[in-house]
Structure formats: C-alpha cells, structure tokens
Amino acid sequence: MARGVALSVFSSVLFALLYYYASLMTPMNGEVVFGWRMLLTMPCLGLFLLYSGDWRLVTFLFAQLKTRPVLWLGLPLSSALVAVQLWIFMWAPINGRGLAVSLGYFMMPLVLVLVGRFLYQERPTRLQWLAVACAVLGVANELWHAGGVSWETLVVALGYPLYFVWRRWLGNDTLGGLWCDMLLMLPVAAWFVCATGAPLAVFGERPLLYLLVLGLGMISALALACYILASRRLPFSLFGLLGYVEPVLLVVVSLALGETISGEEWPTYIAIWTAVALLVLEGVRKMLAFRRYPFRQGASHQAPAQTTRS
Numbered sequence: 001m002a003r004g005v006a007l008s009v010f011s012s013v014l015f016a017l018l019y020y021y022a023s024l025m026t027p028m029n030g031e032v033v034f035g036w037r038m039l040l041t042m043p044c045l046g047l048f049l050l051y052s053g054d055w056r057l058v059t060f061l062f063a064q065l066k067t068r069p070v071l072w073l074g075l076p077l078s079s080a081l082v083a084v085q086l087w088i089f090m091w092a093p094i095n096g097r098g099l100a101v102s103l104g105y106f107m108m109p110l111v112l113v114l115v116g117r118f119l120y121q122e123r124p125t126r127l128q129w130l131a132v133a134c135a136v137l138g139v140a141n142e143l144w145h146a147g148g149v150s151w152e153t154l155v156v157a158l159g160y161p162l163y164f165v166w167r168r169w170l171g172n173d174t175l176g177g178l179w180c181d182m183l184l185m186l187p188v189a190a191w192f193v194c195a196t197g198a199p200l201a202v203f204g205e206r207p208l209l210y211l212l213v214l215g216l217g218m219i220s221a222l223a224l225a226c227y228i229l230a231s232r233r234l235p236f237s238l239f240g241l242l243g244y245v246e247p248v249l250l251v252v253v254s255l256a257l258g259e260t261i262s263g264e265e266w267p268t269y270i271a272i273w274t275a276v277a278l279l280v281l282e283g284v285r286k287m288l289a290f291r292r293y294p295f296r297q298g299a300s301h302q303a304p305a306q307t308t309r310s
Helices: 002-024 030-052 055-064 071-094 098-118 126-146 151-170 175-184 186-194 201-205 208-231 236-242 245-256 266-292
Strands: none
Touching (some): 002 208, 030 071, 030 186, 175 186
C-alpha cells in the first residue's frame, strides 16, 4: 500500500508541475501547449496499454462500433468533453486563471455528490450533505460579491461530472475509452499546433523549446502512468482521498505564478475547503470502518483504473 500512496502523491506532484510547466513555454499560448501535450501523450498512453495488457479494452470498444451505432456520435462527444478539460488545464496558468480552475477541482467532488443523489439515487451521508451546504455558502458568497462564479470554475466543476456521466452511459469508462478520446482529439491538437502557419518557427526563436516540449510529453505520460498504477494498488476510499492532493498543489502553483486571493474571495475558498475537509473526514471514517468490518461493507478493495485526470 505504501508504494500505491507514493505513486498517487507523485502523480499529483507531476500534474501540479504540468500546471506550472505551461508558464515556461513562452511564447507558446495555451492552445499550442495543449496541442503538443496531446500529440505526445496519446502515443505514450497507447504504449502503456500494450505493456499492461489493457489494449484489449481498445479493441473491444472498436468492435462495439459495429453493433452500437450510437458510439459513432457518442465517442466524439466524449472526446470533446474531456478535450475542454485538458485544454483549460494548460490554458489557465498561462492566462492568470489558475486559481479559478483549481477552485473548480475543489468543487467537482461536491457536484458529484449531488449527481449521485439525484441521477443515480445514491444516499449521501450527513457529512456529505453538510459538505454540500458549505459549498453552497461558498458559491453564494461568490455570487454576492463577484456577481457570479467564474466560467473557468464552472467548466471544471460541471464539465467533469458531465463527462463522467456521459462515459458511464456510453459504456466507454475504461482506459481504452480514454485512449479513444485522446485519439479523436488529435486532429484538433494538430490544428492548434499548426494554426500559427509556421509551427516550428518558434523553436528557431527559442531552441530550448525542443527540450521543453519533449519534457511536457514525458511528464504528462509519467503522471498518467503513476496515477493508473496507484489506482490499482490502493483501496478505493484511500485512493479517493489522495485525489484531493492535486487541487491543493494547484492552488500553491497559482499563487507561485503571482495570482492572489482577494479579501472578498476568502470566504468562498474557506467554505469550499471546509466542504472538502468534511468529505475527507467521511472518507477516513469509511476507510476505518472497512478495515474493522471488511465483510460488512460489500465493496471491492481495489480502486477503479478508469478514472480521468488532468
């Protein structure tokens, strides 16, 4: 388990490093950085699937195209939904919107609680409802002082749950489905890279970009691989709790890049962080209960390997 924890924390550190890394790739803009990341990460994920024996998930999904015509429209939509998330992750720190996006990552688990309750008829616990109430207070403060929650926050907080729901309904919520999502976004990624008309000219102006672009692909692929490996080594509850490490680090990176939290925004962040702390407390309680009475829980020890990250 210790190795799984180390892999999960290391993957969060690498994703946070990617958040900062984008700011180093001037004069490339967020779209070009996103394009290069996808062009380099997708082949690496394919190699990982081949090495791990999970390539069968891709072939199975392709085989379903013959019997499920809905996939011809559903898969492009799935790809578009996650492409927006991967794009904004690279765009935000370059454009001074890192804190807004990190707030979206904090709010996302709370939105998932509501999705589970009203869409899948799950029953949230009292602590989960209390966490949702804290989040509502935070959003209310943002609406009162700022006139609304930023669109970047909403894109993450609402977009990722929509993507997860769509993948579950479509039946492509596996690593093979994620690889297909990345495959379908390659034309857009290539267009972003080539949109300047001379995509390699910037490398002549700043030769260091050759190494930076290569590093971008390597860090992205390594972060994803560590995340997947951690998901297979850890109990579901612990794996979920460790997922909160990343947004904390994203806030640190955003502050390091010069962004600030204004006095009027502090109540929002405190409310959201309190809500997340309650979810963590709930997760710890369940994890301890599972260890004490493992056969009463009826849950698998293993975390799902088909989760999506930035």
